[in-house]
Amino acid sequence: MSAGQLPRWVDFGLIPVLNLVAAFLVSGLVVLLIGENPLEAVRILLWGSLGFGEGIGFTLFYATNFIFTGLAVAVAFHAGLFNIGGEGQAYIGGLGVAWACLAFDHYVPWWVTMPFALAGAAIMGAAWAFIPAWLQAKRGSHVVITTIMFNFIAAALMNYLLVNIMVKPGSMQPETRTFEAGGRLPFLNDFMPGIDFGTAPVNLALIIALLASLAVWLIVWRTRLGYEIRAFGANATAAVYAGISPVRVIVVTMLISGGLAGMMAINEIMGSQHRLLLEFVTGYGFVGIAVALMGRAHPVGIVLAAILFGMLYQGGAELSFEKPAITRDMIIVIQGLVILFAGALEHMFRPALVRFFTFSRTPAQQAG
Amino acid sequence: MFETLILIMDSTVRLSTPLLLACLAGLYSERSGVVDIGLEGKMLGAAFGAGAVAFVTGNAWLGLLAGIAVAIALALVHGFASITNRGNQIVSGVAINFLAAGLTALLGQTWFRQGGRTPPLPEGGRFGNIELPFADEVRDIPVLGGIYSELLSGHNILVYVAFLAVPVTWWILFRTRFGLRLRAVGENPAAVDTAGISVVWLRYRAVIACGILTGIAGSYLSIAQSSGFIKDMTAGKGFIALAALIFAKWRPANAMFACLLFGFLDAVAIRLQGQEIPGVGEVPVQFFQALPYILTVILLAGFIGKAIPPKASGIPYLKERT
Numbered sequence: 001m002s003a004g005q006l007p008r009w010v011d012f013g014l015i016p017v018l019n020l021v022a023a024f025l026v027s028g029l030v031v032l033l034i035g036e037n038p039l040e041a042v043r044i045l046l047w048g049s050l051g052f053g054e055g056i057g058f059t060l061f062y063a064t065n066f067i068f069t070g071l072a073v074a075v076a077f078h079a080g081l082f083n084i085g086g087e088g089q090a091y092i093g094g095l096g097v098a099w100a101c102l103a104f105d106h107y108v109p110w111w112v113t114m115p116f117a118l119a120g121a122a123i124m125g126a127a128w129a130f131i132p133a134w135l136q137a138k139r140g141s142h143v144v145i146t147t148i149m150f151n152f153i154a155a156a157l158m159n160y161l162l163v164n165i166m167v168k169p170g171s172m173q174p175e176t177r178t179f180e181a182g183g184r185l186p187f188l189n190d191f192m193p194g195i196d197f198g199t200a201p202v203n204l205a206l207i208i209a210l211l212a213s214l215a216v217w218l219i220v221w222r223t224r225l226g227y228e229i230r231a232f233g234a235n236a237t238a239a240v241y242a243g244i245s246p247v248r249v250i251v252v253t254m255l256i257s258g259g260l261a262g263m264m265a266i267n268e269i270m271g272s273q274h275r276l277l278l279e280f281v282t283g284y285g286f287v288g289i290a291v292a293l294m295g296r297a298h299p300v301g302i303v304l305a306a307i308l309f310g311m312l313y314q315g316g317a318e319l320s321f322e323k324p325a326i327t328r329d330m331i332i333v334i335q336g337l338v339i340l341f342a343g344a345l346e347h348m349f350r351p352a353l354v355r356f357f358t359f360s361r362t363p364a365q366q367a368g
Numbered sequence: 369m370f371e372t373l374i375l376i377m378d379s380t381v382r383l384s385t386p387l388l389l390a391c392l393a394g395l396y397s398e399r400s401g402v403v404d405i406g407l408e409g410k411m412l413g414a415a416f417g418a419g420a421v422a423f424v425t426g427n428a429w430l431g432l433l434a435g436i437a438v439a440i441a442l443a444l445v446h447g448f449a450s451i452t453n454r455g456n457q458i459v460s461g462v463a464i465n466f467l468a469a470g471l472t473a474l475l476g477q478t479w480f481r482q483g484g485r486t487p488p489l490p491e492g493g494r495f496g497n498i499e500l501p502f503a504d505e506v507r508d509i510p511v512l513g514g515i516y517s518e519l520l521s522g523h524n525i526l527v528y529v530a531f532l533a534v535p536v537t538w539w540i541l542f543r544t545r546f547g548l549r550l551r552a553v554g555e556n557p558a559a560v561d562t563a564g565i566s567v568v569w570l571r572y573r574a575v576i577a578c579g580i581l582t583g584i585a586g587s588y589l590s591i592a593q594s595s596g597f598i599k600d601m602t603a604g605k606g607f608i609a610l611a612a613l614i615f616a617k618w619r620p621a622n623a624m625f626a627c628l629l630f631g632f633l634d635a636v637a638i639r640l641q642g643q644e645i646p647g648v649g650e651v652p653v654q655f656f657q658a659l660p661y662i663l664t665v666i667l668l669a670g671f672i673g674k675a676i677p678p679k680a681s682g683i684p685y686l687k688e689r690t
Contacts, residue, residue, distance in 0.1 A: 030471070034478040082458055131665070141668035142677070144458055145614060148405065148607060149661040149668075156658035164652065289462055329473035329484070336466030344449035344460030
């Protein structure tokens with residue numbers, strides 16, 4: 001059952017595809033159950049997400065969120081850590097973005113605000129990951145549990161701040177004032193002539209997300225720190241014997257992970273909403289787990305998986321518009337099924353495949 | 369003052385009940401070595417199943433059975449993924465939470481067309497409150513009468529089931545052969561296997577027990593506490609139950625006290641909303657909402673005793689290494 005029994009293309013190509021197909025087949029059954037035609041649904045979903053400029057724009061906009069949260073989960077994976085606190089870290093990251101934008105937007109153009117907003121997002125997200133990381137490293141309390149707890153603490157904190165402190169004076173809505181032009185990232189439409197994404201809010205954050213993917217690849221596979229992270233993840237005991245400090249690896253990895261999750265807020269808050277509001281994360285953090293699993297914790301895989309989930313989001317919205325019987329909750333069902341089949345049941349097809357490939361290879365070896 | 373206290377305690381009991389049932393559910397699962405962060409999803413699925421069937425049949429008991437069936441089905445999915453396929457238990461739990469949140473809203477809209485909620489239950493579709501004997505007669509006795517007739521009497525049957533489940537769980541876990549093996553399989557599955565006992569079957573039974581209890585917990589929400597299912601009605605209760613389980617250090621009696629504490633915080637938060645506490649001022653309601661999680665983190669940090677999970681929890685059992 002271990003890796004290496006199968007050719008690499010099966011491990012990294014065929015198995016994820018099989019898992020995905022299984023998830024989509026079950027999703028099709030759900031669509032049948034509520035009395036709609038699954039093939040028709042697939043057609044609308046594909047057309048809605050890729051069929052026209054605005055659809056592609058929305059797909060890429062959602063994908064940007066998923067790239068950040070997927071990278072966050074993946075980096076932690078490499079150290080053998082499970083950060084399911086992306087939800088809370090992204091939420092608190094929004095605070096950093098909003099502070100920078102509210103402070104500067106009247107005075108300077110967006111490209112001066114952006115570094116501060118980026119730093120704010122990353123620092124706040126990392127800070128929110130720091131306590132769980134430190135508790136895991138020093139006290140041995142499991143990072144999964146503490147990050148779950150921190151998701152809820154973040155929700156309560158943000159609720160308090162937005163309702164009581166940061167709310168726009170005189171407004172009933174628990175949200176900050178809208179940022180001026182100095183606190184808004186340019187849409188891709190604005191600086192890439194010739195591309196028409198319509199009203200889709202896909203913005204500069206997409207480029208930042210792609211750069212972040214490259215940075216993650218460099219850190220994990222091309223630096224000493226990345227080597228320590230992977231060594232610790234592969235065999236913590238051996239890594240410690242080799243002189244790698246477990247406290248350092250755990251804390252630094254979680255800071256990177258939290259920072260990446262926090263940067264998701266750049267896309268939503270500075271790129272699209274232009275104000276801080278309640279519950280702008282709504283599941284992106286959790287879906288990051290699925291993205292990281294499907295992308296095999298590799299930046300290239302994550303970008304591809306993020307685009308797939310972006311298609312689901314945008315296509316699903318289009319689907320609920322065309323077919324009111326299939327509400328947006330269908331997307332949540334599909335996400336759940338993808339997480340189940342690509343994540344928890346990822347080994348389901350493996351024994352059969354191992355049997356198939358060893359069987360087909362043995363005669364060849366005997367002949368040779 | 370005394371009456372206020374009784375009222376707060378009364379709502380504490382009502383608010384603790386779903387937490388307690390879910391917490392004991394998690395206790396069975398985690399004691400056997402299967403980590404379950406899908407308590408939330410199973411409760412939500414059960415709440416929907418119970419609400420839907422109770423509305424259609426007009427029978428609360430059938431609703432309860434349906435709720436339990438839904439929760440067991442989800443529990444078996446978790447078991448299949450984490451026991452049979454040795455998948456990641458956290459991931460499986462997350463998947464179940466997603467599935468339950470999506471499917472309940474989707475099917476609710478398809479079947480009842482009320483934006484994901486089930487219609488209000490008909491007469492008999494909901495568990496009524498039970499007056500204990502002589503509750504009315506003793507009401508006027510000072511202190512004790514109030515406690516008996518207001519606090520102990522007048523709850524629905526599932527409340528009593530929840531609190532009865534505490535000693536029963538203790539007895540099963542610590543006084544039966546099944547319980548001994550269940551705890552052993554959570555600490556050292558290889559030893560249990562060597563003794564010729566099936567690790568897989570033991571863990572499946574633990575997961576099914578977890579399904580039954582989360583089923584009751586979810587049904588309580590939709591057909592006892594309120595009258596019908598509302599979209600996302602668990603609202604994080606499954607995670608508070610998980611926090612309570614850690615807070616209770618995986619022990620039944622402690623679980624009851626932890627859930628009562630967290631329920632009490634909830635009751636106080638509702639009571640104090642917009643009111644000033646002398647000397648402190650107005651405490652934001654969000655503080656009380658976050659307090660269970662903050663307390664659990666402090667506990668995990670090792671400042672209030674130490675929470676040591678079952679040793680094999682979260683680790684899939686591989687019978688033989690090849």
